[in-house]
Amino acid sequence: MAARTFTIDGKHVSADESATILEAASEVGITIPTLCHLDGVYDVGACRLCLVEVTGVPKLLPACTTRVAEGMDINTDSERLRKYRRMTLELLFAERNHVCAVCVANSHCELQTLAYTLGMDHVRYEYTFPRWPVDNTHSLFGMDHNRCIMCTRCVRVCWHIEGAGTKNVSGRGARSQVISDLNQPWGTSETCTRCGKCVMSCPTGALFAKGVTVSEMERDRTKLEFIVTAREKKQWIA
Amino acid sequence: MDRLKVATVWLGGCSGCHMSFLDLDEFLIDLADRIELVYSPVVDVKAYPAEVDVCLIEGAVCNADNLEILHTIRKHTRVLVAFGDCAVTGNVPAIRNQLGLRNDENVLQRAYVEGAQTNPGVPREPGIVPALLPRVMPIHEAVHVEHFLPGCPPPADRIKALLTQVLSGTEPRLEGAQLKFG
Ligand code: SF4
Ligand code: SF4
Ligand code: SF4
Ligand code: FES
Numbered sequence: 001m002a003a004r005t006f007t008i009d010g011k012h013v014s015a016d017e018s019a020t021i022l023e024a025a026s027e028v029g030i031t032i033p034t035l036c037h038l039d040g041v042y043d044v045g046a047c048r049l050c051l052v053e054v055t056g057v058p059k060l061l062p063a064c065t066t067r068v069a070e071g072m073d074i075n076t077d078s079e080r081l082r083k084y085r086r087m088t089l090e091l092l093f094a095e096r097n098h099v100c101a102v103c104v105a106n107s108h109c110e111l112q113t114l115a116y117t118l119g120m121d122h123v124r125y126e127y128t129f130p131r132w133p134v135d136n137t138h139s140l141f142g143m144d145h146n147r148c149i150m151c152t153r154c155v156r157v158c159w160h161i162e163g164a165g166t167k168n169v170s171g172r173g174a175r176s177q178v179i180s181d182l183n184q185p186w187g188t189s190e191t192c193t194r195c196g197k198c199v200m201s202c203p204t205g206a207l208f209a210k211g212v213t214v215s216e217m218e219r220d221r222t223k224l225e226f227i228v229t230a231r232e233k234k235q236w237i238a
Numbered sequence: 239m240d241r242l243k244v245a246t247v248w249l250g251g252c253s254g255c256h257m258s259f260l261d262l263d264e265f266l267i268d269l270a271d272r273i274e275l276v277y278s279p280v281v282d283v284k285a286y287p288a289e290v291d292v293c294l295i296e297g298a299v300c301n302a303d304n305l306e307i308l309h310t311i312r313k314h315t316r317v318l319v320a321f322g323d324c325a326v327t328g329n330v331p332a333i334r335n336q337l338g339l340r341n342d343e344n345v346l347q348r349a350y351v352e353g354a355q356t357n358p359g360v361p362r363e364p365g366i367v368p369a370l371l372p373r374v375m376p377i378h379e380a381v382h383v384e385h386f387l388p389g390c391p392p393p394a395d396r397i398k399a400l401l402t403q404v405l406s407g408t409e410p411r412l413e414g415a416q417l418k419f420g
Contacts, residue, residue, distance in 0.1 A: 093327075096334060100420025101323055101390035107420065116417040121386040122326050122378060129335035129373070146336075215420075 021074055022050055032076050033085060033114055036078040036151035037064045040228030041160055047151055047190075048088050049114065052076050065208035082118070089115050094125040095174060096132065100205075102143075104180035104217035107203030111149060130174070137187030139149065140210055141199050145177055148206035154178060154198035161227055166192040178206075180216055201225050242405060243291045245277035246321070247311065249304040250331045250374065251297025255322035256280070258391035259294070265398050272405055286310050292404055294321040294387070298331040299375040303368035312381040319400065319410075323390040323419055325377045330390075332374040342370040385410050388419050 005014040008025050020043065025032050045065040052063045055073035060081070063074075065133040075081075092111065100106050132145035149199035150169070155178065158167040166189050170179045180186040199207045199218050208217045230236050248256060256279060262269070266364050276287045286307065293315045299305055312318065323329040337344045351358045361367055377383055387400050403410040 009299055026330075097333070098419075099327075099329060099333060101329055103420065107418075112419060115419070119413065119417065121388060121412065121417050122320065122376070122383075124378075126379065127328060127332070127335070127376075129332070131336050131338075131341065 004068045004070050004072075004104060006068055006074065008074045009076055015068050017069075019068050021052060021061070021066050021068055021072075024068050025063065025074075025076060030076055032063045033118065035110060035114065035149065035203055036153060038153045038157070038224075040224060040232075041153070041156040041201075044152060044156070047092075048151065049085055049122055051081060051084060053078060053081065058084065062159065085118055086120055089120050090123045092149050093120075093123045094127050096128075096130060096148065102214055103147060103205040104208045104212050104214065105147070106215040108205035108215070108218045109205060120131055128174070132177075135180075135186050136210070137185035137192075138189075138192070139187065141186070141196065142208050142210055143178065143186060144206055144208070146206075147204045148178060150176055150178070151201065151203060152178075153201040154207055157197045157201040157224065161224065161231070162193060162195050164191050164193050164195070164198050167198055186202055197224060197227075205234060209231075240269050240273045241272060243276045243287070243289065244273045245275070245286070245290045245293040245315065246279070247277070247293060247295050247307065249297030249308065249325070250296060250300030251322060251324040252330075253279070253296070254391040255294075255296040255324075258322075258389075259397055261394035263394070263400055269401065278312045285356070285402075286314060288314055290315040291318065292317045294319045294323050295377055296321045297328045298324040298328045299371065299377055299380050300331055301368040301370050304373060305380060308377060308380055312369070317384045317404070318377070318381065319387055320377050320383050321387050321397075322392055325389055326386050326388045327419065328374050329359055332376070335373045340372040342372050345370065386417075387412070388417055390420050 002017045004017050005015050007013065009031055011028060012039065013024055013028050017029060022032055022037060033049045035049045037043055043064040045062040048062060050063040053059040053075040054061055100112055135143040150168060155169060157168040159165050166180050168179050169176055170183055171177055180189045181191055199209060200221060200223055205217060249410050275281050276290055279398055293311050295318060299308060320326045324331055334345045350360045384419045389396055399416060400412060402408050
């Protein structure tokens with residue numbers, strides 16, 4: 001445990017050497033946009049929304065997986081960052097089929113909220129309109145691959161909070177996808193404990209509780225926080 | 239001051255955006271004093287006028303007629319506004335693109351042959367029923383668009399915000415939740 005001192009957006013900050021830029025920033029009330037980060041599970045740097053500038057480093061660094069260092073001069077907001085964040089968002093929208101008007105997550109979606117917060121008024125790239133299935137074989141939950149942004153939050157909570165290891169990633173590039181067990185219908189999974197943590201963790205309309213319709217998929221993240229606290233503090237407190 | 243010449247047009251959409259426009263309620267009365275509605279589904283003008291200041295375009299570009307009028311509009315209009323999610327993103331009409339990026343034949347087969355209980359057959363009436371485009375496009379893929387007004391439909395207060403900015407001569411700029419899709 002050693003403290004590091006550095007600046008974020010001109011503010012002098014100190015944090016433990018183990019802290020990420022994202023943690024240090026949120027500690028002092030600076031919000032960095034994120035999509036794949038989820039409090040309580042380890043970070044993988046998948047979405048690139050949290051990119052920040054560090055003086056002297058030519059490339060942009062993901063705040064969620066970069067540790068703070070002595071004397072770092074971090075900038076979380078600039079023309080350039082706004083440009084890249086918007087591009088990243090537009091690519092996410094162009095890559096799969098997002099039809100917010102008929103989506104279970106409409107008005108409760110982190111992707112949608114981030115898009116309007118960051119000023120995305122339209123998508124400049126051509127939509128690709130890929131063909132993806134919906135897996136409705138599970139008795140309690142459904143997975144709509146059309147809305148998945150491959151943040152892998154569901155995979156990480158399934159392995160590291162629930163410990164079931166049902167969810168995985170298969171394939172590469174634009175054809176990569178979240179699978180259950182050995183790439184089989186979710187309903188036939190032998191490892192899924194039906195805990196619903198994956199559904200609670202999903203930022204979009206890709207994972208949903210069966211029976212919800214347009215705009216009805218609201219998530220209760222405190223359910224996840226409760227378990228994370230229990231694991232970290234060994235106490236069942238809300 | 240000359241009143242602003244405004245047009246509204248309905249391409250491949252459900253008319254919901256126009257319904258939302260009518261939801262402007264008493265603001266419509268203010269508007270009537272400040273604009274001249276020169277072309278719209280709600281006025282009886284057959285041909286698109288030669289010089290229009292602002293055109294709100296509802297709906298995606300789905301068929302040959304949509305594309306033709308869109309080019310006419312672009313030619314005769316100073317400022318185009320993509321009005322609602324179908325115009326901005328393709329939205330629900332563009333779901334057919336998931337059948338392939340050249341889906342016009344597939345989609346007709348699916349609707350009029352595979353799904354038909356009686357008289358299967360694709361209707362073809364050149365000159366009456368416009369041909370479907372191979373895929374549905376948001377309007378900015380076909381022509382240059384100045385402003386985007388998302389929402390399905392855009393709520394009346396959002397339409398009002400944009401129109402107020404246009405009328406006051408400032409560069410329209412919607413921000414935050416005013417840009418929400420869906
Ligand atoms: S997942 Fe979010 S962004 Fe995608 S269609 Fe649903 S509400 Fe819209
Ligand atoms: S319900 Fe639980 S066990 Fe099943 S896939 Fe989701 S996180 Fe894993
Ligand atoms: S299903 Fe949801 S949580 Fe899982 S990778 Fe896709 S968007 Fe992320
Ligand atoms: S939140 Fe850092 S890369 Fe996704």
